[in-house]
Amino acid sequence: MGLYTTEAVVVGYRDLGEADRILTLFSPERGKIHAVARGVRRPRSPLMAGTQLFSYSKFLLVEGRNLDSISQCELKESFFRIREDLDRMAYGSYFAELLRISTRESEKSEELFRFFMKVLYLLQVWEDLEFMARIFELKLMALQGYTPQLSHCVNCRNDELKEIRFSHALGGILCEKCRGSDEKSVVISRAVLMMMRRMLKGKFEDLAKLKVEDGVKEELKAVLTGFVLHHMERKPRTLRFLDDIAKISHK
Ligand SMILES: [Zn+2]
Numbered sequence: 001m002g003l004y005t006t007e008a009v010v011v012g013y014r015d016l017g018e019a020d021r022i023l024t025l026f027s028p029e030r031g032k033i034h035a036v037a038r039g040v041r042r043p044r045s046p047l048m049a050g051t052q053l054f055s056y057s058k059f060l061l062v063e064g065r066n067l068d069s070i071s072q073c074e075l076k077e078s079f080f081r082i083r084e085d086l087d088r089m090a091y092g093s094y095f096a097e098l099l100r101i102s103t104r105e106s107e108k109s110e111e112l113f114r115f116f117m118k119v120l121y122l123l124q125v126w127e128d129l130e131f132m133a134r135i136f137e138l139k140l141m142a143l144q145g146y147t148p149q150l151s152h153c154v155n156c157r158n159d160e161l162k163e164i165r166f167s168h169a170l171g172g173i174l175c176e177k178c179r180g181s182d183e184k185s186v187v188i189s190r191a192v193l194m195m196m197r198r199m200l201k202g203k204f205e206d207l208a209k210l211k212v213e214d215g216v217k218e219e220l221k222a223v224l225t226g227f228v229l230h231h232m233e234r235k236p237r238t239l240r241f242l243d244d245i246a247k248i249s250h251k
Contacts (some may be wrong), residue, residue, distance in 0.1 A: 002063040006030055009056045011096040022099055032103050035061055035068040050075040054082050054120055064157035064213050081124040091129045094238040095136050101232050102144055112143055135199050137224040146231055150197050155181045164188050165209045166223050170172050192219045210216040
């Protein structure tokens with residue numbers, strides 16, 4: 001049985017038996033890893049601090065036949081501000097779930113790792129979390145190879161657009177003439193198209209200062225959450241919880 005060390009962020013967990021927990025880690029060198037943390041739910045477990053959701057730690061792991069196990073871990077950044085706040089926790093859980101279901105095991109990606117770490121840093125202080133979620137969805141899809149075509153019609157390359165539609169299935173905008181190529185495409189406003197272009201090109205941290213109107217946010221949600229769901233194997237469980245939170249805060 002081999003030993004290995006890796007830095008990783010905890011992106012998911014489920015309890016196992018009386019005191020154990022199966023963690024989902026995301027590592028720059030090894031991608032997504034499932035590993036058991038034995039006894040972690042016992043008081044004073046040395047593994048407790050470094051294995052909480054969103055903890056970024058250095059892990060010593062033992063390879064197992066079915067599942068690796070965590071031998072030691074050293075906490076580097078706890079991101080406790082996310083776990084302390086219900087809204088930040090809910091959005092963070094959604095981001096982590098999207099990362100989990102859009103990646104395969106052992107598919108390494110330093111770029112994706114750096115992106116997710118940046119998201120966790122920003123999530124501690126970001127004000128408009130709903131808008132942050134839309135940027136996350138768009139940038140995650142782009143990193144996973146599904147950059148939507150936003151500069152011209154995805155079907156005929158026409159860039160003089162009167163009525164603009166977005167097609168989840170075709171992955172981009174459609175002009176009026178081409179609406180028949182995806183009956184499910186939805187009409188979007190010019191403001192939303194402009195905003196999506198900015199979100200795609202802009203740095204995550206620069207977009208934090210933007211003030212986005214509620215109407216634009218609603219449209220962005222229909223377009224981008226729909227786009228993400230189109231590419232996911234299953235619907236994220238955390239999405240319903242987020243919708244409940246949004247309803248409460250909009251009252
Ligand atoms: Zn067209």
